[in-house]
Amino acid sequence: MLGCSLSVAACLLTPPPHSEVSRASTFDVPEVLGGWELQQQRGQLQTSELRLLQADDHWRRIYHCRETQQVVVVTWIAGPSGPLVSHQPEVCYARNEFYLGSESTRWATASRRQDFRFQTLKPRLFERPAITIAHAWHDGNRWQAPDSPRFSFAGHAGLQKLQISIRHPVGTTRQATAAIQQFIQLTIDAADTEISRRSRFPDTARASY
Numbered sequence: 001m002l003g004c005s006l007s008v009a010a011c012l013l014t015p016p017p018h019s020e021v022s023r024a025s026t027f028d029v030p031e032v033l034g035g036w037e038l039q040q041q042r043g044q045l046q047t048s049e050l051r052l053l054q055a056d057d058h059w060r061r062i063y064h065c066r067e068t069q070q071v072v073v074v075t076w077i078a079g080p081s082g083p084l085v086s087h088q089p090e091v092c093y094a095r096n097e098f099y100l101g102s103e104s105t106r107w108a109t110a111s112r113r114q115d116f117r118f119q120t121l122k123p124r125l126f127e128r129p130a131i132t133i134a135h136a137w138h139d140g141n142r143w144q145a146p147d148s149p150r151f152s153f154a155g156h157a158g159l160q161k162l163q164i165s166i167r168h169p170v171g172t173t174r175q176a177t178a179a180i181q182q183f184i185q186l187t188i189d190a191a192d193t194e195i196s197r198r199s200r201f202p203d204t205a206r207a208s209y
Helices: 047-053 081-086 173-200
Strands: 036-043 057-065 071-080 098-100 105-108 115-123 130-138 158-168
Touching (some): 036 071, 047 081, 115 173, 158 173
Antiparallel strands (some): 057 071
């Protein structure tokens, strides 16, 4: 559905603070986040994508907003850092279907500990929808989307990548961006709640990463 799209929300189970993230980690997002509900579990990426990315673990899910009827596609993938930072969303989508609608921008969550990069691609056929994408990598400390990911993550053997995308009518990029930002912030808040719970009840916390 999304071609070479990868992995765009934040970490519910934050990995331990070390430079190499486990490549076979369990990352999860609640089935309900505020007004967003899990609509469909899409399963695996295409075999060609997994081979290209050398993926060790991944999933893709679709969430639906009850209030606005918007739909986001969320993809998470873990693997070696080289392939994960080499494939940017703007070069992975079919060039015969989309073109760059604007320069990418970086957005930080309310706590400013996590940041994501946003990019809008416009359709070459006007009657088709545009697509706005947010993505970030996790290095074991936080989600981040640096300007030069190859340089920034050069010392990391493994990473995780998260990507969230939404298709929308041309001219509604602001609304689409706001929807993704809301989804990310809700996930960050859920992560903080889970981390707090685990710190108070360490014996009942489930293992992660």
